[in-house]
Amino acid sequence: MLVGIDVGGTKAAGVLVDMISGTVIDSQRAASNGSGSDLVTTLVGIVDSFAERSDKPISAVGLAIAGLVERSGMVRWSPNLPSAVDYPVASEVSQALGLPVATVNDATAAALAESHLGAGRGCDDFALVTLGTGIGAGLVSGGRLLYGAHGFAGEPGHSVLVADGPTHMTGQNGPWEFFASGNALGRMGREAKLGTTGEDVVAALAAGNDLAAEVFDSWCLEVARGLVNLIVILDLERVILGGGLVSVGEPLRAGVESWLGQLLPGALARPPVGVFLAELGDEAGARGAALLAEEGQACAT
């Protein structure tokens, strides 16, 4: 059996996965707040209680973490989970359990899970782009996950779409995340007096509000703009949209696909790029971390 845990800013969500079938046998959540040492105790507790309830032994653990995760397993930057930054979470969990622990960026883990079990099946060149509070990505090229030199690959939210544009919370001017995250949709909704959050725009869209449809379409254009840059660099066959905004469903997929067709250069020479919705929901990160633990890849400690 394998354990994968998606370690977020407020909660750690674990799954117990059968190695043969890949199915999720058990799942569990716990608060992830407190110090680095508290976090280790929480994660060890999740694995221990899976072990108590399972009739087969656990052989490895994978941790999916939002932030810059080094291939060594160390988290170097994580605005949502400061307790894990520069703290030896993986090695302490490994020591406490006597098991190998792999650590990986959450979007990279989700891309692996979608590749094996979801919307990326049978596709060797795709990006999973998570549209939530921010923007994250996991990249598959030539059938392999891209980690980059330090494990930091797949941060297109920080790519700049408007040089000298508005200043984002990261200090950058005009990054994709400023224009196309869930937070950006909320800002566009406030400007149109549709509510205060991205969820308000989504609710008005679902209720058939015309102004909401217009705002949402403008936001889909911003999503497509960043995807164009990913596609011309990586020559993707598919784009898979994940994260909280996937709840919008087909209007999201169709809106982004339509703008992409209009913006992509060399469209006559290039086969169209398919836009898909992620299939694994909020378990993708944890399931991908379990897969990586099995493969012993990523940042095994």
Add this chain to the structure above:
Amino acid sequence: MLVGIDVGGTKAAGVLVDMISGTVIDSQRAASNGSGSDLVTTLVGIVDSFAERSDKPISAVGLAIAGLVERSGMVRWSPNLPSAVDYPVASEVSQALGLPVATVNDATAAALAESHLGAGRGCDDFALVTLGTGIGAGLVSGGRLLYGAHGFAGEPGHSVLVADGPTHMTGQNGPWEFFASGNALGRMGREAKLGTTGEDVVAALAAGNDLAAEVFDSWCLEVARGLVNLIVILDLERVILGGGLVSVGEPLRAGVESWLGQLLPGALARPPVGVFLAELGDEAGARGAALLAEEGQACAT
């Protein structure tokens, strides 16, 4: 022996490479104008005359072509070499010679050559970015060349840095190539009344002209802006600058590196990215094509 030929818009430049040592034994150029059929005759002629002058047999041929080159070997888009587009150049050359022929994008080939023999040695994650009339790139991630779904990976010149920016010859608004190609340097030089071409700015820079230094520094900023987007997506360890502008040397390398350090987000968490000059000059594409022919990879026909 292997033959690599860099097939450009005006000339085809071939090298004969020893398979054991990797050294260039012979080289040859010919005009590349005319129809697709003329181009085939030219390329066969280059290989035939290498064969006449060599005491060992030639086992494979590689073609490096500027444009969108499908993994099948077909060129789908090439503004500089329209005769090759949708014409079965590789298969006709292969039939005429009775040899396998691999076809690949010229910047991808150059990246492979720099990886084995030049500024990319010992580095698993780098981009070779060619700064010439336009901007091209060859990408290495995790020690492997990236081809993408159709062989079109590495076209960051078409990534957009200023949405709704000035219209480029490709019809896109605000792509990197508009701001940071050799043509862009020429435009900036004309605006500053330093001459008519990028070469004029480079000559004035070499002569110690202060205004030229200022213009060149502004252009290095534009180069760095596009590199930031490549780096946050691919987590590169190195950037290797190639193409005609490499003749500028250290001022180019240092100018780009300085701006990159100021623009790269998460700089505290991320080790600095090294900026290097390409080492193989204008033979890189042909030598890389020969290496690919040897590996039988890319788009063997």
